[in-house]
Amino acid sequence: MSTDEQRQVSDEEHDPFAEFDKAAGAGVVRDPYPVFAEMRRECPVHSGPFGDRFGLPQPESMMSSVGYYTALSFDAVQQVLLDGETFSSSGYAPTVGMLMGHSILEMDEPEHGRYRALIQQAFGLKVMEHWEVAIVAPIVNGLIDRFAERGRAELVRELTLPFPIQVIAAMLGLPAADLPRFHRWAVELISIMVDIGRGFEASQKLREYFAGILTERRAAPRDDLISVLAQAELDGQRLTDEEIFAFLRLLLPAGAETTYRSSSTLLFGLLTRPEQLAALRADRTLMKRAIEEGLRWEPPLTGIARLAMRDCEVAGVHIPAGAVVSVCLGSANHDETRWERPDEFDMFRESKPHLAFAYGAHTCLGMHLARMETRVMMNALLDRLPNLRLDPSAEDVHITGLGFRAPRALPVVFDAAGAP
Numbered sequence: 001m002s003t004d005e006q007r008q009v010s011d012e013e014h015d016p017f018a019e020f021d022k023a024a025g026a027g028v029v030r031d032p033y034p035v036f037a038e039m040r041r042e043c044p045v046h047s048g049p050f051g052d053r054f055g056l057p058q059p060e061s062m063m064s065s066v067g068y069y070t071a072l073s074f075d076a077v078q079q080v081l082l083d084g085e086t087f088s089s090s091g092y093a094p095t096v097g098m099l100m101g102h103s104i105l106e107m108d109e110p111e112h113g114r115y116r117a118l119i120q121q122a123f124g125l126k127v128m129e130h131w132e133v134a135i136v137a138p139i140v141n142g143l144i145d146r147f148a149e150r151g152r153a154e155l156v157r158e159l160t161l162p163f164p165i166q167v168i169a170a171m172l173g174l175p176a177a178d179l180p181r182f183h184r185w186a187v188e189l190i191s192i193m194v195d196i197g198r199g200f201e202a203s204q205k206l207r208e209y210f211a212g213i214l215t216e217r218r219a220a221p222r223d224d225l226i227s228v229l230a231q232a233e234l235d236g237q238r239l240t241d242e243e244i245f246a247f248l249r250l251l252l253p254a255g256a257e258t259t260y261r262s263s264s265t266l267l268f269g270l271l272t273r274p275e276q277l278a279a280l281r282a283d284r285t286l287m288k289r290a291i292e293e294g295l296r297w298e299p300p301l302t303g304i305a306r307l308a309m310r311d312c313e314v315a316g317v318h319i320p321a322g323a324v325v326s327v328c329l330g331s332a333n334h335d336e337t338r339w340e341r342p343d344e345f346d347m348f349r350e351s352k353p354h355l356a357f358a359y360g361a362h363t364c365l366g367m368h369l370a371r372m373e374t375r376v377m378m379n380a381l382l383d384r385l386p387n388l389r390l391d392p393s394a395e396d397v398h399i400t401g402l403g404f405r406a407p408r409a410l411p412v413v414f415d416a417a418g419a420p
């Protein structure tokens with residue numbers, strides 16, 4: 001058998017969704033919050049690696065010979081994220097950048113601000129209203145159509161995992177026939193932690209694929225994000241092809257993986273607290289609070305990273321130039337000096353801004369989109385699946401993961417309904 005044939009067979013046997021689950025560190029850490037609280041009590045900024053507290057090796061990519069620090073309290077996290085001059089995003093270049101290309105994530109000012117202003121044109125409020133009706137609602141309802149009459153479903157595999165990737169594909173204006181392979185590359189790109197070779201291969205394939213579409217859109221612009229990026233202009237400057245590819249690749253982990261996790265986690269929070277689910281079903285004005293509390297309680301991405309550009313101090317801890325500063329959004333969102341009973345999901349609590357979307361110049365560009373997607377999904381489920389509840393025969397449904405968190409599965413039952 002030739003190498004190509006072997007590759008094809010192994011491609012057919014390869015289940016990117018199982019890999020994705022492994023990549024998420026599922027099954028390794030069930031609840032990191034007591035450990036974060038213990039570390040916060042010791043000091044708002046932890047010095048040195050902490051993987052051993054979870055029985056895990058510290059990822060090498062995160063190490064620096066100069067030192068490794070973790071901002072844990074709400075104030076320490078805010079201080080680091082607000083000060084982009086001292087705490088640079090360029091530390092992503094040798095890690096994430098290898099895979100995505102030189103993307104907005106690893107840029108510092110003034111390059112970052114210029115680039116962001118160009119991209120932001122494609123994420124305005126008007127565009128969001130259009131996407132809600134034209135893209136998000138039809139995708140969510142199309143997926144629910146497949147199981148609405150069955151009376152049971154596994155909501156992660158059948159809804160929360162596929163829908164944000166389909167939304168991005170539609171925003172980019174990709175042909176429907178390309179969706180299966182786009183979905184596969186997207187998941188392989190996201191699964192870089194378990195299979196680095198496949199991750200790089202997917203990155204390359206996506207670049208070739210996007211290059212073809214970009215050429216087409218340059219020749220004949222359409223009403224989609226790639227056309228907008230191809231034409232976006234600020235002070236006479238346009239994005240280069242490589243900048244566009246880097247952004248498009250980043251959209252998959254930034255936009256699909258996070259939203260899949262946050263929508264699954266919100267569902268888990270509500271399904272395991274039927275009284276809050278019932279309250280939300282009865283009064284949809286609570287939706288915003290429910291979504292924000294889900295993001296505060298279990299941010300899908302518990303940590304991001306910065307690089308100290310000079311000697312500095314955070315919460316009384318000296319940090320030397322060149323140190324990696326991990327920023328623990330999960331810990332900040334559970335800071336007991338800001339929220340009472342921080343480990344509880346309670347959508348009725350007093351709402352205060354949280355840090356799930358980070359803070360400062362790199363605050364998530366897609367946060368309005370993510371919130372809208374979650375709202376549309378939740379409303380569709382509540383409208384269409386009466387008596388939605390966790391499958392009583394399902395065992396031990398729970399959230400898992402350290403850096404990225406979500407439930408692995410959400411088996412549910414409901415009163416079978418027809419299409420809307």
Ligand code: HEM
Nearest residue numbers: 104105254255258259262304356357358362364365366370
């Ligand atoms: C609940 C869902 C989401 C969460 C929790 C989330 C979280 C974050 C966080 C924490 C950052 C900051 C990263 C850093 O500075 O190191 C970020 C940046 C970013 N996010 Fe999101 N995100 C979500 C959804 C989305 C969506 C739907 C999109 C777009 C389709 C998106 C696009 C981006 C982009 C482009 C950046 C980089 C912004 C910059 O560097 O200026 N995100 N996100």
